Amino acid sequence: TILILDFGSQYSHLITRRIREFGVYCELLPCTQKISELSWKPTGVILSGSPYSVYDHDAPRVDPGVFDLGVPVLGICYGLQEMSNYFGGKVDPCDHREYGPATLNILAAAASDAQSSMLFEELSSESQVWMSHGDQVTSPPEGFRVIASTNTAPFAAIRHNEKPLFGIQFHPEVTHSVDGKQILKNFVLKVCKASQNWTMSEFIGKEIERIRQIVGEKGQVIGAVSGGVDSSVAAKLMHMAIGDRFHGILVDNGVMRHNECAQAKKMLVDKMGINLKIADASDRFLDNLKGKTDPEEKRKIIGNTFIDVFEEEAKAIDDACSATGAAPVEFLLQGTLYPDVIESISFKGPSATIKTHHNVGGLKENMKLKLIEPLRELFKDEVRELGRLLGMDDELVWRHPFPGPGIAIRILGEVTREQVAIARKADYIYIEEIKKAGLYRQIAQAYAALLPVKAVGVKGDKRTYEQMICLRAVETSDFMTADWFPFPYDVLKRISSRICNEVEGVNRVVYDVSSKPPATIELE
Numbered sequence: 001t002i003l004i005l006d007f008g009s010q011y012s013h014l015i016t017r018r019i020r021e022f023g024v025y026c027e028l029l030p031c032t033q034k035i036s037e038l039s040w041k042p043t044g045v046i047l048s049g050s051p052y053s054v055y056d057h058d059a060p061r062v063d064p065g066v067f068d069l070g071v072p073v074l075g076i077c078y079g080l081q082e083m084s085n086y087f088g089g090k091v092d093p094c095d096h097r098e099y100g101p102a103t104l105n106i107l108a109a110a111a112s113d114a115q116s117s118m119l120f121e122e123l124s125s126e127s128q129v130w131m132s133h134g135d136q137v138t139s140p141p142e143g144f145r146v147i148a149s150t151n152t153a154p155f156a157a158i159r160h161n162e163k164p165l166f167g168i169q170f171h172p173e174v175t176h177s178v179d180g181k182q183i184l185k186n187f188v189l190k191v192c193k194a195s196q197n198w199t200m201s202e203f204i205g206k207e208i209e210r211i212r213q214i215v216g217e218k219g220q221v222i223g224a225v226s227g228g229v230d231s232s233v234a235a236k237l238m239h240m241a242i243g244d245r246f247h248g249i250l251v252d253n254g255v256m257r258h259n260e261c262a263q264a265k266k267m268l269v270d271k272m273g274i275n276l277k278i279a280d281a282s283d284r285f286l287d288n289l290k291g292k293t294d295p296e297e298k299r300k301i302i303g304n305t306f307i308d309v310f311e312e313e314a315k316a317i318d319d320a321c322s323a324t325g326a327a328p329v330e331f332l333l334q335g336t337l338y339p340d341v342i343e344s345i346s347f348k349g350p351s352a353t354i355k356t357h358h359n360v361g362g363l364k365e366n367m368k369l370k371l372i373e374p375l376r377e378l379f380k381d382e383v384r385e386l387g388r389l390l391g392m393d394d395e396l397v398w399r400h401p402f403p404g405p406g407i408a409i410r411i412l413g414e415v416t417r418e419q420v421a422i423a424r425k426a427d428y429i430y431i432e433e434i435k436k437a438g439l440y441r442q443i444a445q446a447y448a449a450l451l452p453v454k455a456v457g458v459k460g461d462k463r464t465y466e467q468m469i470c471l472r473a474v475e476t477s478d479f480m481t482a483d484w485f486p487f488p489y490d491v492l493k494r495i496s497s498r499i500c501n502e503v504e505g506v507n508r509v510v511y512d513v514s515s516k517p518p519a520t521i522e523l524e
């Protein structure tokens with residue numbers, strides 16, 4: 001296992017992602033992690049970049065224990081500067097913050113040294129790398145030597161004369177560093193000699209075993225299932241591990257997409273055999289939402305109603321278990337992914353709340369259930385691969401994410417049954433046309449929202465005064481930032497014409513051309 005210590009760079013989980021692509025398991029931990037408290041010994045360590053300067057009074061510090069492990073260490077950007085700083089080198093602000101491409105010249109000193117040669121193996125002698133830094137090493141620490149430079153950074157790569165300690169100023173994890181992937185691969189496979197045993201099929205076997213260990217011979221588990229890829233994969237793993245002792249609950253909140261419950265049932269129950277209860281609580285949700293227009297209030301109502309319904313269903317399952325003499329329900333399944341784990345363990349603390357996201361997290365204190373999170377080590381694309389290996393349809397595996405509060409946050413203002421019907425129908429047509437045009441997989445998330453403003457139009461010979469549909473489609477890799485998708489005009493034209501013709505109550509369609517930030521992906 002490779003240990004990546006996160007000093008707060010926006011690129012830290014890209015490093016993690018890249019390394020896993022080589023089939024090497026790695027863990028990203030906050031830089032505050034004490035090396036002496038690790039329960040495993042890393043094969044190598046990577047120190048990430050950081051928004052800090054090593055001279056900031058509150059700058060995150062590297063645990064010197066890293067350098068006593070006797071394993072290779074690679075400092076990237078701030079990681080290099082912090083390593084230099086720790087060993088007594090000099091770091092200074094650059095005249096101008098450097099952000100952009102640079103040409104890396106690998107020096108003769110690297111060629112004559114076995115480990116540096118390994119690090120730069122298969123690289124051209126002048127390789128394009130990506131810089132993003134305000135400080136740089138101006139004098140390497142004693143005992144280190146320079147192995148590569150750029151026009152602006154004479155110490156773009158350094159290494160310790162004896163120990164396998166390396167530092168690089170540029171960011172190999174971003175795709176703009178043309179040979180960056182190769183450098184990371186060389187470090188991990190050649191310098192650290194890490195084994196390539198991280199594959200999804202091995203993961204399935206190990207995870208099923210781990211679930212069985214935790215749950216035991218008789219334990220019962222409940223979990224909310226939404227019909228999305230994460231909860232479906234998690235449910236399938238549970239089902240493979242413990243069969244019908246896993247009880248899935250799908251809450252129909254009345255604001256799901258067209259036909260969604262039926263589709264989820266077909267997939268999860270009919271095809272995958274998961275023990276699933278569909279709780280139709282749509283009236284309860286829609287009644288609770290009556291007259292509410294404030295986005296946060298709508299989100300809270302949906303979150304709280306969800307918790308109430310879920311708890312009632314869970315209690316019914318628990319009662320049924322005890323009636324048959326089975327063990328009580330002791331565990332709660334959650335589909336937490338690795339980025340959520342990283343977010344919550346970041347040394348900077350959780351980022352500011354922009355919107356209160358609705359998920360089942362609120363349940364745990366209430367219900368005194370122990371959490372099981374089979375996907376907590378995985379990134380989204382790994383979950384998709386897992387879904388594929390578990391035999392799920394492409395349709396489900398590649399499904400765009402759908403927020404817990406559903407269509408309710410895509411209908412601005414009050415959510416009524418009539419508004420839900422309009423938004424649902426428009427969304428269905430929109431997604432259908434996107435799929436027909438072969439664009440679904442290029443788009444990270446798309447949906448149609450209903451804007452409750454009215455405008456004048458004409459249908460046939462009649463004047464109309466109707467609402468608007470707002471189309472949203474974004475490209476993003478992490479959902480933290482996003483760009484609007486550049487649709488071909490003919491596709492937009494078809495979508496617009498179909499929605500205006502087929503959805504009653506709508507006479508205009510607009511396309512949202514805002515990026516995140518300053519907009520968010522959802523409208524509320």
Ligand code: XMP
Nearest residue numbers: 356357358401402403404405479520521522
């Ligand atoms: P925003 O609108 O914050 O959305 O740019 C980022 C991503 O999060 C999804 N989202 C949610 N997912 N519960 C969820 O499970 C929620 O309450 C929620 N709100 C937003 C959104 O669909 C997008 O993918």
